[in-house]
Amino acid sequence: MEITQLHIKNMVCPRCIMVVKQAFDQIGVEPLSVELGEVKLNDELTTEQQKRLDDLLQKNGFERIDDKKVRLQEKIKTLIIDTIHHKDPYDTHIQWSAFLADQLHYDYNYLSGLFSSMAGITLEQYIIRQKMEKVKEFLFYDELSVKEIAYKMGFSSVAHLSNQFKKVIGMSPTEFKKSIQNTQSRKSLDQII
Known part of the structure; x- marks a missing residue:
């Protein structure tokens, strides 16, 4: 099992962590951890899960970051x-x-x-x-x-x-x-x- 790290832009407070956790709940994925700017998962997201997550994050003022x-x-x-x-x-x-x-x-x-x-x-x-x-x-x-x-x-x-x-x-x-x-x-x- 490989741990996947996602980086989320604009997470600046505990309330942001709660909103991002809710986005993962909505796509049916249980994160290992959600911290400011970073989410750890057991596995990679499917293409469909990534798309749904990106939409949910964007609606709440967040964005998944790919560039190092x-x-x-x-x-x-x-x-x-x-x-x-x-x-x-x-x-x-x-x-x-x-x-x-x-x-x-x-x-x-x-x-x-x-x-x-x-x-x-x-x-x-x-x-x-x-x-x-x-x-x-x-x-x-x-x-x-x-x-x-x-x-x-x-x-x-x-x-x-x-x-x-x-x-x-x-x-x-x-x-x-x-x-x-x-x-x-x-x-x-x-x-x-």
Whole structure:
């Protein structure tokens, strides 16, 4: 029995895992495991099962990935999103270059170059943008001070966080808190580029 790995684009949260599991239920296939961006199966899918799965995934905003470089880019995104948005407590002293190289078993310069060429922004910019979305979430729920958010997100100071926030979001964290009534202020994590 050979284990088959499928790579699924845009899986960024536990709810995504649930939706992808439901898609496999609908085609009558029981996965060995479903994780962010990856599904393991006992056997290969038939052509008909692949077609039905692709249709179900697409209806829910997902896509099966066949290209090796695209899969690696999605793994990078998934790892960053999972680390920033779903790990608690957040490791404030993470060295992204070492972390990504260690987790993905590629040289960081290769990962960074691949990501930049495919996404149109640098890996560092992507990480900052993801962090800013998490900061927006903290500000939205108003449970932490800006100083606590800066510490939790690994910024050296409130000023450093505020400068990055203003550069990416276009306003200071304080201005953002005042404008929270704007429902367009938060983005879906898979839409950040």
